[in-house]
Amino acid sequence: MSILLENHIAELLKERNEKAISLLYEHYGDTLYGVAFKVVRNEDLAQDILQESFVKIWKKSDSYDPTKAKLFTWLFRITRNTAIDKLRSANTKSEKEIQMDISDVYSLGSEGIKPDLIDVQENLEKIDLKYQIVLDALFFQGMTQQEASEELNIPLGTIKSRLKIGLRELRKIYGASVALAFLVRLLTQ
Template sequence: MSQEELLVLIYQKDEKAFTHLYDMYSKSLFSVIHVLIKNREEAEDVLQDVFVKIWKNIDSYNESKGRFYTWILNIARNTSIDKLRSKDFNNSQKNLSSDNFVNLLDESNKLSHKLDAIGIQEFVKKLKPKCIEIINLLFFKGYTQQEASEELAMPLGTIKTQNRNCINDLRNYLKI
């Protein structure tokens, strides 16, 4: 089934299409979510929330504004960031046992290996140092543009412009 056929069925709220959608994208979306959330069970909950949002909000997808995968990836990223900022999540993180801290450290050390596994890191390394810093904050650490602006002591407009330019540079590397 092509993506176009799948989208038509999803617009019609076909449940089999939803299952197919989940089978097609759950692994890649989970990887993105897990990089941000770090806790497997919490990441699985967020993944479920993401698919519910995709299902409920499919009418807001506009093909002329971008690819479907980019749209669902943004839903996954934004839902993950919302979870990280939630009061319940922050409170649960305060109550972690020392074993969990060891696991968190191990997982953060594996981040570069995960990036290597999907081939992104080699392209990100080709970018200018400022781009690497901005992409790291915005996409891998889940900072908002405002937070990145404060962290890097740069005006918000500059962060937005640099981010757009860095993403374009990354796209050009990926086309090669």
């Protein structure tokens, strides 16, 4: 990643510009997911940690100081610390199932989509049916991941995977900024 792009993203973060999240996800999302996965060794939990890390990054964006660390180093530390905290929390719950935090990003409903950006629901037909069903349940019917899992009789891990892949497919069709509008909505609430 070029220094200019990194500086641009850092500036957008300081300005609380929503485009920063799209750029962060596009350029750092896979790497930060890898950081989380390396700590917890669980795909679903690593996805949750990545989302939680992006929320923390947004909320702490004014605390980033480029004189103290590169942007990636700062992002890495937030993600790694979030993963370690999740792991410690899971270890203190003896023989109990880890309860994932359900985020509002999965229960936005149709009011969470800005019609002037795009009519995603109308264009869902362009992606595979199994992803359409999950995206429709989560974003347009307002279900949580757990509710969608129960209603559709699909394992929770599969719901999460299909959500991630479905968003990736929408991103291919519309570009990163529109496909990530759901995540940005969460961060700006």
